[in-house]
Amino acid sequence: MIRGLHLSKRIISALSLFALAVAFLFSSSLHKAEASVSWGQEVTEVGKLYLGNPYKWGGTSQKGFDASxxxxxxxxxxxxxxxxxxxxxxxxxxxxxxxxxDLKEGDLVFFNIDGKGVSFVGIYLNSNQFLAVTVNKGVSIQSLSSKYWKDRYIGAKRVLKEY
Known part of the structure; x- marks a missing residue:
């Protein structure tokens, strides 16, 4: 009986240590994941949720957006x-x-599409791509490298907190 009790204490101790190690590993990896998300990533991930939503002049809701x-x-x-x-x-x-x-995810990119100065805005993603709302495509991913956007680019602003 004493031998069986001694063995079960060892098993319980080993299982407890294993459970603590697993809990520590998972809790530290969760903290790393939270720390790795930037404000810019957060903004662009939310922005991507609306890919395909329609263009609507003056629109500020899911029913339809204009650029700003x-x-x-x-x-x-x-x-x-x-x-x-x-x-x-x-x-x-x-x-x-x-x-x-020097663009980072979540930066605002600005364009002159009407010949009168700043008249269009998008949200920079990465790799020369940005989220924008166009009349033809609604919310879509555009390329800063395309001739249309390259010719109309004015500049960019970082409005999010530094990360």
């Missing part, structure tokens, strides 16, 4: 909880200017 209505909606509903002004021209006045080669 989309950026307003995404920044407000993401964990960033930022309120952006209603027009791309006003949004361009925010944040810190960023060179195109």
């Amino acid at each position: 209505g989309y950026t307003q909606y995404i920044f407000k509903t993401s964990a960033a909880k930022m309120t952006l002004p209603p027009s791309s021209k006003e949004q361009y006045k925010l944040g810190k200017a960023v060179k195109q080669k």
